[in-house]
Amino acid sequence: MQLKSIERIELPPTADMHVHLRQGKLMELVVPTVRQGGVDTVFVPPLTSVEQVLEYQSKLRAITKDVNFLMSLFLHPSVTPQVIAQAAAAGITGVKMYPQGVTTNSESGVSNLESFYETFAAMEQHGLVLNLHGEVLESLAPADTTLEEAFLPTLKTLHERFPRLRIVLEHCTTAAAVEAVRACGPTVGATITAHHLYLTSDEAHCDPFAFCKPIPKNPTDRDALVKTVISGDPKFFFGSDSAPHPLQSKTSAAQGKAPAGVFTQPFVTQLVLLALEEAIERGVIAEAEVTQEKLEGFLSRFGRRFYQLPEASQKKIVLERKGERIPTSISTKDRGLEVGISRGGTEVFSLRWEES
Numbered sequence: 001m002q003l004k005s006i007e008r009i010e011l012p013p014t015a016d017m018h019v020h021l022r023q024g025k026l027m028e029l030v031v032p033t034v035r036q037g038g039v040d041t042v043f044v045p046p047l048t049s050v051e052q053v054l055e056y057q058s059k060l061r062a063i064t065k066d067v068n069f070l071m072s073l074f075l076h077p078s079v080t081p082q083v084i085a086q087a088a089a090a091g092i093t094g095v096k097m098y099p100q101g102v103t104t105n106s107e108s109g110v111s112n113l114e115s116f117y118e119t120f121a122a123m124e125q126h127g128l129v130l131n132l133h134g135e136v137l138e139s140l141a142p143a144d145t146t147l148e149e150a151f152l153p154t155l156k157t158l159h160e161r162f163p164r165l166r167i168v169l170e171h172c173t174t175a176a177a178v179e180a181v182r183a184c185g186p187t188v189g190a191t192i193t194a195h196h197l198y199l200t201s202d203e204a205h206c207d208p209f210a211f212c213k214p215i216p217k218n219p220t221d222r223d224a225l226v227k228t229v230i231s232g233d234p235k236f237f238f239g240s241d242s243a244p245h246p247l248q249s250k251t252s253a254a255q256g257k258a259p260a261g262v263f264t265q266p267f268v269t270q271l272v273l274l275a276l277e278e279a280i281e282r283g284v285i286a287e288a289e290v291t292q293e294k295l296e297g298f299l300s301r302f303g304r305r306f307y308q309l310p311e312a313s314q315k316k317i318v319l320e321r322k323g324e325r326i327p328t329s330i331s332t333k334d335r336g337l338e339v340g341i342s343r344g345g346t347e348v349f350s351l352r353w354e355e356s
Contacts, residue, residue: 001290003277009319009349012296012312013040014269015303017070018131018170018191018239020045020261021060025337029330030244030265031063038269038317038351040067041309043131043239046074046096050086070307072096072131075110081122093307094129094168095119099136099151113154120158124165129307130158134169134177135214148173148214152180159184166306171196171241173214175224181235189306191239192225192298195262195342197275208250208258209340212243226279229272232294237303240268247329247338262342267326269299269317270348316356319349 001009019034019042021027034042044060047053053071060069070093073079079095087095100111110116123130134155135147142150155169169181169190181190199216216222228236243261250258264271273295279285300312328344331337 001292001295002287003273003290004280004287007321009273009292009295010354011038011269011317011319012300013315013317013353014038014238014299015041015309015312016238016240016242016265016268017041017043017168017303017307018193018241019043019265020241020243022244023056025332026244026246026339027059028063029332029337029339031060031067033266033330034067035064035353036266036351037240037264038319038353039265040313040315041070041304042067043070043093043307044072046072048074048076048078050083050090050092053087053092054090068309070094074098075116075119077115079116079119081118084119084122084126084128088126088128092128094131095123096131096133098133113158117161120162120165124162127166127308129166129168131168131170132158134172146174146176146217149176152176155180155188156184159188163187168239168306170239171214172225172228172236173217174221178224178228178236182233186235189235189237189302191241191303192229192236193239193241193262194264194268194271194275195241197222197226197229197272198278198343199262205256208253208255209342209344210262211256211258211260212241212262213260223279223282223284226275226284229298230276230285230289230291230294232297234297234302234305236298237306238268238272238299239303240264242268244339247331247340250340263339264342266330266341267343267348267351270319270326270351271343272299273319274343274346274348314356315353317351318354319351322350324348324350 072094075097134151136150203210242265244263
């Protein structure tokens with residue numbers, strides 16, 4: 001595919017297997033942007049009980065009925081094997097595991113993995129997916145080792161002990177994580193974001209709109225992720241980890257103190273394509289390596305297959321070059337709430353929906 005010069009691309013709808021849609025007014029602002037970004041299926045962050053999860057799903061569906069919201073539970077001691085059975089019966093898709101204290105809202109996360117082995121066995125039995133935030137506390141990481149790399153032995157241990165449990169290592173940021181996932185069997189997959197395909201640690205540390213967790217790594221790791229996206233390996237699929245925060249909280253914070261999260265949702269599909277174009281310019285990949293089949297696989301088909309979902313709907317997304325630029329933000333009509341968008345001002349494909 002001549003990505004740098006092509007004027008029109010048709011793709012199945014994107015499946016975004018890691019989003020943050022928030023609550024209240026922020027939720028009402030952000031949820032409509034899911035379809036705007038070419039997405040029809042999302043894996044939604046967790047809540048702590050089946051009842052809360054189903055209530056949240058109902059709120060999301062009230063905003064839009066055109067998105068398939070895959071729901072999840074937050075792993076903590078109250079999520080027993082009995083709760084897993086209840087969740088499976090209610091149609092909940094997965095359980096999210098945060099190591100305690102590693103990221104936003106993870107204070108009640110997991111500190112003792114073995115205490116959840118019975119829960120993992122129940123998930124294996126009932127077909128729920130385990131989604132991992134793959135980092136350790138900074139105090140537990142050896143010197144010169146990233147927090148993600150220090151977590152990878154845990155991934156290996158979980159897979160060896162529960163080989164039939166489907167596990168997703170979310171938001172890979174290192175070449176080491178890619179290799180660790182490849183070394184596991186077919187029940188282990190991983191998501192890659194759009195922003196980790198174009199950001200590095202230098203940008204993340206100086207730009208509040210690029211600051212996120214996991215922190216983007218060095219250019220070598222970024223380029224390893226790009227190569228993975230166009231490898232055609234079905235173990236890797238798209239999950240934006242798009243995380244909106246009110247604009248003021250990003251701009252008013254001291255350097256290095258902004259809330260962690262990059263908001264990409266309204267342009268997630270286009271930002272993946274943009275990252276691939278930039279990688280071609282850097283000489284990391286060749287245009288011939290970017291094919292229709294590989295784009296469809298990473299953005300849509302591989303994630304659906306891993307989650308055992310049907311193929312995409314009868315609709316498709318059409319991307320065309322029309323000179324459109326990403327706005328700097330989205331806001332409510334009264335501008336009482338505003339969220340900054342990653343890569344504001346950058347020219348990208350325009351996107352619209354069509355019947356297949």
